[in-house]
Amino acid sequence: MISFDPTEEQQMMRESVAGFARDELRPVARAVDEGGTIPASVAEKVAQLGLLRTWLPEQYGGDGADRSAVTGAMIVEELAWGDLALAAHLLSPRLFAFPILELGTASQRDRFLGHFAGSGFIAASAALTEPRFDFDLASLSTRAVAKHGEWLLDGVKCFVPLAREAEFILVYAGAGSEVAAFIVPRETPGLEISEREKNMGLKGLATHEITLTACRLPAEARLGSDAASGVVRLTSEMRVATAAIAAGVARAAFEYARDYAKERKAFGAPIATKQAIAFMLAEMAIEVDAMRLLAWEAGWHLDRGEDAAIESYLAKQYAAAAALKVTDNAVQVLGGHGYIREHPVELWLRNARGLAALDAIAIV
């Protein structure tokens, strides 16, 4: 039966994450963007949210909650509303842990999941994007070849969050005609982590290019036992996350522009009383809701056990474009002031642009 009501549990989780985003992320967002570093206090405080631990099975020290992509979409939207760079940083360990939770073999789960049960922030990451203008999940340049009972990985990945700090990185590579994921320890010979990347936005998030040159990995480094179909689901989960994140960034920009337009006067009246501005805001409001509903719907398909490949693709494509449009409009509503770094809208425009370019920024 069709319903748009979150459960009570979802609502509570949403509110606590929203409170965290408002109290802990917003106040430091500008400084994080300018300085490029995440205050340690944020990573400490985030433990209370249990962004990862909540879903870890009890045997690994977690709360054993059922994972839901819809719930995940709600959470990442709220975090992204606070600040996208901070959100991506805090969510990065999930890019490594959730695939293992979902697809990992018993020994992979035993070996890795326990790390994330503690109260401290444990950096981990995934490497998916490649530095090519026509980068495509379906045809990765990074290749994995099975040889003498081992895997040999070669390729270049970019925009790998927290690659320097992460003990392990989940590297996606083409294996034959399939896409597979591999658990790559940072100390693996042949793995080179380059200097921190300089990006247009998400400047608080440390990302790196990594190069794999004949990296030898044991057979059991491959995620799961038969991961072919599972990786499609992971892709969908990342796309749903991106769509929901887009809704969060866009909502932040919409709300700021709305409030500004009611304050700012021109020709003797608030600019929000002019249709040219009011209509822009109305369209922005529609797009924010549209992005969220697409993310929820694709997430709902995932929660039913489907791979949601088309739904999540459509949600991500739509949301990435709409987030750019909404944040751009927010800058436009503020006019010259929108261009000045005193207001956050230019930051949100730069951050939103990243969503179309990046495929592995978070996972639900």
Add this chain to the structure above:
Amino acid sequence: MIDFEFEPQVVERLQIYRNVAEQMMRPISREYDEREHEKPWQFLETMWAASNLSGEGQPGSRKQSGGGNEARNLYTIATTEELTWGDAGLFLALPNAGLGGAAVAAAGTPEQKQRFLAPFREGKPKWGAMAITEPGCGSDSAAIATTAARDGDQWVINGTKIFCTSGAMAADHPGGFIVVWATVDKSAGRAGIKSFVVPHGTSGMTVARVENKLGIRASDTAMIVFDNCRVPLDHILGKPEVNRERGFKDVMATFDATRPIVAAMAIGVGRAALDFVRDFLRDHKVSVRYGLSPHRLTAVERDFIEMEMNLKVARLLTWRAAWMLDAGRHNSLEASMAKAKAGLAVTQITQKAVEMLGPLGYSRQFLVEKWMRDAKINDIFEGTQQINLLIIARRILGYSSRELN
């Protein structure tokens, strides 16, 4: 709990509507587009008989306490999408209480609902209609010049209404009625606007002309003249007193129910176009490769994906607006969001469908050009794109119509 699926029994019923659309509407779709002002009587009578057998109610009614069908508005928009996939003009021509019924259901007393709507479950085909627009005012419905003056135990209505969907059918056939918006006190502005049920056969009500249109040609759009047209006092919907505080919220409440329906109409037409293009591309060995980076997609694939995304967004927004109404929640904002998004999206989707078929899209041998013409009305009636943006803007900004106009 968030859910995007209808119950199995609804899904089953929707299949019946899908069959009607495919087997009864599509075969006569072109014919009644070309033969404007003629009615497909056989189809209309079959549908009338079928809807009476099924006992399904009128669109727009609010949740009744203890009443069985709690997802009525959702059900209505789902069936609307199926039928307008078949043909939007034929859908609008169907015998039912239509927008007039929605107005009675939204603002009428239980007794009025019984009196005016019960006849729609029996006898010969009947039509209901709603008359708001006038030659001198459309979107600005507060400027309505038609008057209703109390004279003893009657209201006397004078004025001219245009663009009244199914107006001629409602006025010409026994059991039908037209809900007319008129002012009882011009000095009270919008608070003076009330709606009145004028039944078929009321003397002083005349169909002055039927319009020739761009699309939805199977449906009549009438000019109705009211010349000292008298109806009993209890034909007013809502309270007769002028409440300057409340304005014309009673009559406007109708739109909360009808805008999601119009959005669903748009979506049905849009889906028809999308389905046609998908089949057409497949027949011509063009496949849409979902999942690829946009860099690798052809222009046609990108266009198709964009059409599909926009249609989906429109549907989700529309479901939400109808779901809220079913849940008894205030949905003016969400209804306007759905209408604004769906109206524009489907206008663009159908225009793109014509473009994607090249010269064949322009030809009347396919229905795509018709869908482009049919789609456009959804961005106009029950509030234009711009009026809906205005309503959304007022809601999100917390402005009154005086502060933002």
